Amino acid sequence: MVFWIELLIAGLVSGLVIGLVALSITLVFGIARFPNAATGDTMTLGAYGALAGHAATGSMLIGGAIGALGGAAVGLAAYALVFRRLSNRSTVALLVASIGIGFIIRAGLSLAFGHTQQVFQVPLVRPWRFQGVRIHPNDLRLAATAIASLAVVFATLYLTPIGRRMRAVADDPALARVSGISPVRVMVALWLLAGAVAAVAGVILGLRTVVSPEMGWEMLLPGFAAAILGGIGNPAGAVVAGLIIGIAQEMATPVVGFTYKIALSFVVMLVVLLVRPRGLFGRVEGVR
Amino acid sequence: MSLVLADLAKSWGGFCAVDAVSLTVPKGGLVGIIGPNGAGKSTLFSLVSGFLAPDAGSVTLDGADITRLAAHERARRGMVRTFQVPREFAHLTVRENLMAAVPGQSGETLRGLFLRPAMVRVEEQAAAARVADTIAFLRLDPVADTPAGKLSGGQKKLLELGRALMTDPALILLDEPFAGVNPVLVEALSAHIRALNARGIGFLIIEHDLPALTRLVGDIHVMDRGRVIASGPPAAVLADAAVREAYLGGSA
Numbered sequence: 001m002v003f004w005i006e007l008l009i010a011g012l013v014s015g016l017v018i019g020l021v022a023l024s025i026t027l028v029f030g031i032a033r034f035p036n037a038a039t040g041d042t043m044t045l046g047a048y049g050a051l052a053g054h055a056a057t058g059s060m061l062i063g064g065a066i067g068a069l070g071g072a073a074v075g076l077a078a079y080a081l082v083f084r085r086l087s088n089r090s091t092v093a094l095l096v097a098s099i100g101i102g103f104i105i106r107a108g109l110s111l112a113f114g115h116t117q118q119v120f121q122v123p124l125v126r127p128w129r130f131q132g133v134r135i136h137p138n139d140l141r142l143a144a145t146a147i148a149s150l151a152v153v154f155a156t157l158y159l160t161p162i163g164r165r166m167r168a169v170a171d172d173p174a175l176a177r178v179s180g181i182s183p184v185r186v187m188v189a190l191w192l193l194a195g196a197v198a199a200v201a202g203v204i205l206g207l208r209t210v211v212s213p214e215m216g217w218e219m220l221l222p223g224f225a226a227a228i229l230g231g232i233g234n235p236a237g238a239v240v241a242g243l244i245i246g247i248a249q250e251m252a253t254p255v256v257g258f259t260y261k262i263a264l265s266f267v268v269m270l271v272v273l274l275v276r277p278r279g280l281f282g283r284v285e286g287v288r
Numbered sequence: 289m290s291l292v293l294a295d296l297a298k299s300w301g302g303f304c305a306v307d308a309v310s311l312t313v314p315k316g317g318l319v320g321i322i323g324p325n326g327a328g329k330s331t332l333f334s335l336v337s338g339f340l341a342p343d344a345g346s347v348t349l350d351g352a353d354i355t356r357l358a359a360h361e362r363a364r365r366g367m368v369r370t371f372q373v374p375r376e377f378a379h380l381t382v383r384e385n386l387m388a389a390v391p392g393q394s395g396e397t398l399r400g401l402f403l404r405p406a407m408v409r410v411e412e413q414a415a416a417a418r419v420a421d422t423i424a425f426l427r428l429d430p431v432a433d434t435p436a437g438k439l440s441g442g443q444k445k446l447l448e449l450g451r452a453l454m455t456d457p458a459l460i461l462l463d464e465p466f467a468g469v470n471p472v473l474v475e476a477l478s479a480h481i482r483a484l485n486a487r488g489i490g491f492l493i494i495e496h497d498l499p500a501l502t503r504l505v506g507d508i509h510v511m512d513r514g515r516v517i518a519s520g521p522p523a524a525v526l527a528d529a530a531v532r533e534a535y536l537g538g539s540a
Binding site: 175185 | 337371385394455
């Protein structure tokens with residue numbers, strides 16, 4: 001029993017990471033209308049940014065903030081330099097461009113930081129025990145960071161003028177334009193948020209495991225699986241689906257083994273696409 | 289705000305959808321456009337509102353040439369359009385639909401949101417008050433917090449008018465505001481339009497419901513096959529032989 005509870009907790013934390021990635025993917029898909037394959041590498045960039053920031057300042061908080069800002073900056077740069085120019089092109093053109101941007105980010109990081117795995121130099125903390133269940137204080141801190149990031153994004157989306165406009169563009173871009181909503185302002189906000197969210201996911205993943213140039217690329221599949229399961233374009237659905245996939249992956253590990261747990265996201269994605277393409281919480285109207 | 293269209297033209301391949309159309313909506317005017325299906329009325333609206341670029345001609349708003357301006361910039365200048373088939377931000381509530389269209393908010397950028405939270409809050413309250421007034425004016429109170437996608441067709445028409453009003457328009461382009469609306473609501477909508485016109489807002493209205501339109505507008509332009517074939521007060525225009533030909537000859 002204790003074993004399964006520990007797996008559940010691990011699943012919740014990795015589910016939050018997947019949820020953040022899926023949120024970034026689903027926001028871009030809902031508003032800019034293409035699957036952004038550079039999401040994973042934006043994550044990686046966030047992790048390296050935090051690694052460098054932490055090494056330079058000794059503060060994990062500052063390191064994390066640098067990682068998040070780095071992700072936001074890369075998101076904005078990708079929009080300004082590439083996606084904005086391709087905004088009238090097909091979804092496939094944008095997808096291919098995003099794969100290219102992902103490669104560029106990954107190559108740049110390999111060049112700057114080397115190809116070997118790195119770890120955050122943080123002191124080891126003894127886990128707490130409740131009724132025999134081990135809980136790592138770091139996991140709690142990371143979960144709190146993830147939840148706080150989610151709260152910021154959702155508050156922005158649902159309680160502010162720019163968030164309202166972002167949701168308006170997701171529903172009907174042409175109507176948004178005739179209503180005087182500036183598409184550029186909405187896109188700038190979107191890319192800053194999507195970049196920062198992906199980077200925060202990278203920082204959390206990097207702190208829990210190791211930092212390597214491929215770490216984000218490998219998270220792309222569970223991220224997309226969760227975005228699709230949650231109903232693509234649906235932010236709350238993406239987070240819930242991320243948690244479901246995270247928990248399912250961890251709980252399945254003793255049964256199918258560590259190597260195959262990633263395959264679970266693939267199975268989830270296929271089943272959803274075949275059986276219920278609208279996802280759990282459906283949102284097809286928002287997407288053309 | 290006066291709108292002047294001069295020799296506007298748009299072709300698709302060989303087909304001339306809008307052919308050298310010139311017309312004027314005077315400041316505070318109430319002007320109608322009629323014509324058979326395919327006469328180019330909606331294409332004309334798209335040229336005026338910035339959805340399509342014209343092949344030739346110009347659009348002038350209050351003396352300024354806006355022919356090359358983006359759609360959202362034209363809206364900012366006080367000219368706003370609605371759509372033939374009503375459109376709405378389906379997942380936003382009626383209130384949010386209207387709030388999204390309030391211009392000049394500091395909270396429209398993340399920077400403004402984080403650097404000037406106090407100002408954002410004050411502006412939000414002012415916008416919310418204006419939105420509440422508009423909801424009351426259009427009698428949309430019962431559905432104010434319903435997602436707009438769930439509204440009836442008639443309510444969506446009202447919401448379109450409401451969203452147009454939130455942009456502080458001086459001129460509203462209505463594309464078939466009465467289509468698919470029950471007769472009672474047609475009267476209510478006409479009353480709203482008259483009330484807004486009395487406040488100085490100009491209207492350019494495309495409509496098939498001739499009786500309702502002629503009761504409403506001062507001048508009518510008749511379009512057929514991309515051209516304006518007659519212009520003037522409704523009674524005179526409807527007596528015109530060419531108009532009878534275009535309307536009755538086309539369908540009889």
